Amino acid sequence: MSDESRPSPADARPADRPADRPATRVAAVIPAAGRGVRLGPGAPKALRTLGGTPMLVHAVRALAASRAVSLVVVVAPPDGAAEVKSLLDAHALPGGTPSGTWGGTDFMVVPGGDSRQESVRLGLEALPPGHDIVLVHDAARPLVPVDTVDAVIEAVRDGAVAVVPALPLADTVKQVEPAAEPGAPEPVVATPDRARLRAVQTPQGFDRATLVRAHETVTDGVTDDASMVEQLGEPVVAVPGHEEAFKVTRPLDLVLAEAVLARRRLNDGF
Numbered sequence: 001m002s003d004e005s006r007p008s009p010a011d012a013r014p015a016d017r018p019a020d021r022p023a024t025r026v027a028a029v030i031p032a033a034g035r036g037v038r039l040g041p042g043a044p045k046a047l048r049t050l051g052g053t054p055m056l057v058h059a060v061r062a063l064a065a066s067r068a069v070s071l072v073v074v075v076a077p078p079d080g081a082a083e084v085k086s087l088l089d090a091h092a093l094p095g096g097t098p099s100g101t102w103g104g105t106d107f108m109v110v111p112g113g114d115s116r117q118e119s120v121r122l123g124l125e126a127l128p129p130g131h132d133i134v135l136v137h138d139a140a141r142p143l144v145p146v147d148t149v150d151a152v153i154e155a156v157r158d159g160a161v162a163v164v165p166a167l168p169l170a171d172t173v174k175q176v177e178p179a180a181e182p183g184a185p186e187p188v189v190a191t192p193d194r195a196r197l198r199a200v201q202t203p204q205g206f207d208r209a210t211l212v213r214a215h216e217t218v219t220d221g222v223t224d225d226a227s228m229v230e231q232l233g234e235p236v237v238a239v240p241g242h243e244e245a246f247k248v249t250r251p252l253d254l255v256l257a258e259a260v261l262a263r264r265r266l267n268d269g270f
């Protein structure tokens with residue numbers, strides 16, 4: 001896809017940005033080193049296919065679809081970086097681009113670690129200078145729409161140091177005392193006000209220096225990057241997420257992802 005043909009609300013509003021001030025360059029880190037234990041036995045989750053194409057390829061395409069994203073760093077399973085690089089080259093080349101680029105977006109592959117947090121840190125360490133906004137996006141969210149990516153970028157460009165796409169919850173949520181045995185009854189201790197809760201997705205967008213400081217400072221195990229920035233005492237804001245940015249975690253999510261992809265292909269006529 002050529003740079004010009006990629007839609008991007010973030011770049012399509014020159015009035016927001018004086019002509020003499022270039023847009024801050026955006027890089028994306030895609031942690032893809034997980035095993036996918038909750039999905040069940042098989043290849044590492046990011047390499048499992050959706051509509052015949054590896055989930056990771058969908059995720060890279062989704063980020064590269066934003067005109068604002070100029071570099072994607074893919075964090076591969078620790079012993080799988082060469083395989084992942086070949087896979088991405090194979091899917092990028094039919095588009096007529098040289099190895100190492102995807103349309104107008106460069107990509108690189110680095111080995112990951114034992115946890116998502118470590119994998120993101122390794123991706124950040126590999127980022128060359130010159131990109132002052134960083135997105136972190138799960139390979140396991142292969143169908144995120146480009147408008148969601150651009151909305152996150154736009155919020156960071158507008159001055160937020162950390163941005164999460166988020167959706168209201170459909171279910172009532174209970175806080176419980178977790179049972180020692182799986183399946184045993186768990187005492188309910190509270191029912192948080194659902195109106196104040198959000199389910200958080202990716203890509204999460206950051207001022208690069210703040211995200212790097214968070215990864216250097218926070219040592220607790222966390223499940224997302226924004227919570228590390230919260231621990232620094234820095235503000236995090238939520239923008240509207242998208243239902244199709246759901247995470248492929250359990251087998252039923254794969255069924256849903258296949259259905260969403262099939263509907264898109266039907267609508268796009270291919």
Ligand SMILES: Nc1ccn([C@@H]2O[C@H](COP(=O)(O)OP(=O)(O)OP(=O)(O)O)[C@@H](O)[C@H]2O)c(=O)n1
Nearest residue numbers: 031032033034035036037038114115119139140
């Ligand atoms: N050591 C790890 C663990 C996770 N991830 C990535 O973090 C994202 C979100 O993690 P999750 O959906 O939990 O993936 P897995 O860890 O693979 O899933 P599971 O917990 O079921 O094994 C995924 O894109 C996954 O590849 C990673 O890069 N490195």
Ligand SMILES: C[C@](O)(CO)[C@H](O)COP(=O)(O)O
Nearest residue numbers: 116138200201202223224247
């Ligand atoms: C980052 C994340 O996708 C936001 O919802 C989520 O926290 C990842 O959690 P996981 O346990 O690694 O799936």
